[in-house]
Amino acid sequence: MISIVISSCDDGRIYEKTVHIxxxxxxxxxxxKINGIDKWTNDYNIVVAGFDDKSEYAIISKIVSTSVGEDDNTQVIxxxxxxxxxxxELCAIDRLRRRVVTFCSINSSTAEADTIRMDAGTIDVSMYHAIQTHIFTTSCIGCHGESTEAAAQLHLTEGVSYSALVNQPSTINGNILRVKTNNTQESLLHLILNSNDYTHHPHTDILPAKTKTELLELIDSWIDDGAQQ
Ligand code: HEC
Known part of the structure; x- marks a missing residue:
């Protein structure tokens, strides 16, 4: 006899408990429909993975293949x-199997079924979209937002951040680019988040302490690999 848990990223959790096994x-x-897996650098894998409450390191994981079946659907078992x-979770992990960003997550501890179903819907898991969602939209747009008063005239909102950053001169230091592809040390985005020497407005504590290391590495890896969209 098989019991099934049906869950969806969009509508939270729906449990259909039947028998205990x-x-x-x-x-x-x-x-x-998982788009953008191939837009990650080799430092990362897009996986389904299992975690406990204590650690950021995956206990078990399986790489999500870029090949799709009928109707562009991906299936992973x-x-x-x-x-x-x-x-x-559906997430990106680094080479140490440490979670970097989560796209979709289900609490499995309360699931009594032997099969956990996860429907990710149509989802963009590309590297730049992850940076946008988990860094810029979460931590930056309060000051670098839609208003014409965006700090340093830098808009980091979705849809405009990429063209505002890549190969664009800095406002606060005209000798440097905001993002210089393949060169973190000459990219103000990297410098300003790692040291307070470059601005009157300290940026090193803006990212949440818990995920800061992973997120800074994510930005560096993206720049080093050509800062692709
Ligand atoms: C509390 C407000 C605030 C937040 C939040 C903030 N910034 Fe800033 N940012 C500023 C200010 C103010 C400046 C201009 C600093 C100066 O004039 O020295 C600036 C400047 C910058 C610059 C230089 C832009 C240029 O063209 O010279 C970059 C890059 C930058 N911020 C990135 C970020 C990123 C990435 C985040 C999110 C992780 C972020 N900022 C969050 C206020 C903020």
């Missing part, structure tokens, strides 16, 4: 998810 490992079935996994 002693678990020797649950199975995650992910479906979705990951078996053998042990009871210590409390959350399953």
């Amino acid at each position: 002693p678990r020797e490992g649950r199975t995650l079935k992910l479906t979705g 990951m078996a053998g998810i042990s009871d210590d996994v409390t959350k399953v």
